[in-house]
Amino acid sequence: MSKLFPRTALWSRRLRAALAVLATAVAMCGVVLAATSTPSSAATCNGYVGLTFDDGPTGSTSALLNVLRSNGARATMFNVGQNVQNNRSAAQAQVAAGMWVGNHSWNHAHMTSMSQAQMQSDLSQTSSAIQSATGIRPQLFRPPYGETNSTLQSVASSLGMRQVIWDVDSQDWNGASVSQIVANASRLQAGQVILMHDGIQNTRDAIPQIMANLTSRNLCPGMISPSTGRAVAPDGTTPPPTTTPPPAGGTCTATATTTNVWGDRYNTSVTVSGASTWTVVVAITAPQRVSTIWNGTATWDSSGTVMTMRSNGSGNTFGFTTMTNGNSGARPQIRSCTAG
The missing domain is CATH 2.60.40.290 (Immunoglobulin-like)
Known part of the structure; x- marks a missing residue:
């Protein structure tokens, strides 16, 4: 019996080791299954909207990114050039968090009062600052205050950017409450873009409710297409047309x-x-x-x-x-x- 004991102990150790490997494999399979279940949720997206945040990066950008990530939201950050220059790490954090970055001028001036040369210098300097900090050259431009003209659009286009305004104004800049911001955002339709701002507490507090409303309507946050200026899937593909033919009926x-x-x-x-x-x-x-x-x-x-x-x-x-x-x-x- 004494000669058999070491073999029994050895077999026992090998069995425990095998079971440990099996348990690890099962756990890993569980992880794989969990990971592969993610795309199925994307199938519920019947359209995409563009969440946008102007005037960053700010001292609150990190808090904004945390809220967006915890709610599964991606957004386009229209950054001010001098803010990027003064807070490069926050601009880098935007990209690291999966956000897209756009040009929002150097210092948020009224650009329609500028000469063409001044516009060119302003937007070029801003795009260079964003590219230097993040490695990404902006393809989107939002004029401060939504003020624009044909000259400004031409300058933006010459720098490889499409101008993007907005379809829905959250009014967060105007002191809107959390409930008002949520109500305004509820008007978003597929393909549309909403204006919000970095650095506003009420806006951050509204994001979970905004996302819940979008989810209930099978809408998902997407990127803004540099070709059309409309919200599309995060991989850049165009969703199905969001306008259906009018129903059959009489005339009016x-x-x-x-x-x-x-x-x-x-x-x-x-x-x-x-x-x-x-x-x-x-x-x-x-x-x-x-x-x-x-x-x-x-x-x-x-x-x-x-x-x-x-x-x-x-x-x-x-x-x-x-x-x-x-x-x-x-x-x-x-x-x-x-x-x-």
Whole structure:
């Protein structure tokens, strides 16, 4: 028996070792299964929206990135050049966290009052600072205050950037509460872009609710396409068209009136007659963009210039604000009105 004991002990040790290896393999398989389950969640994305944050990096950028990552959100950070120069590590952290970076001018000046040479210098200096800090040359440009003209757009284009304004203004810069920011963000439709800002506590507090609302509508944060200026999948692919053909039904009449005009934007009011429920298709002339809508539910085609507005029980008059983006003469055109 004494001669057999060492063999029994050896066999026991080998068995324990084998079991340990098996347990490790099972654990690893569990990890693999968990990792491969992630793409299935992406299948629930029926459209993408562009979350954007202006004026960074700031002393709160780290806190913003933590909230975004903990809620599974990616965003485009429109950075101010001198802020990047003064806080290179925060700009690097943006990219490390999976965010995209864009150009938001050197010091947030009113750029439409600049000469073409001054615009060129400002945007070039900003892009160089961002590239130096992050290794990425911006392909997107957002003009400060949304103020732009054809000269500024031409300068941005010459530097390889597409101008991006916004479809929805969160109003966080205007002291909006958390609930107001969440309510404003709930208007986002597939392909659209929302304006938010780095460094605002209410905005950070609103992000979990914003993400919950998007998820409930099968919308996901995406990148902004340098080709179209619309939100697409994070890998840059274009989602299916977000504007569906109007439903079959009778005809109605939609009449558009320009009610207010400012230097950079104007309001349009549309009155529908002949139907209590309706679908109106409106065409916007690029590079104009609609920033706000009311009394209707809007979707957009992939170009971002054709809006389909549907009644939502708020009556037969709806409206929207259009940013001129340097084209102050064009006005929206009614393409069709369908009852039902």
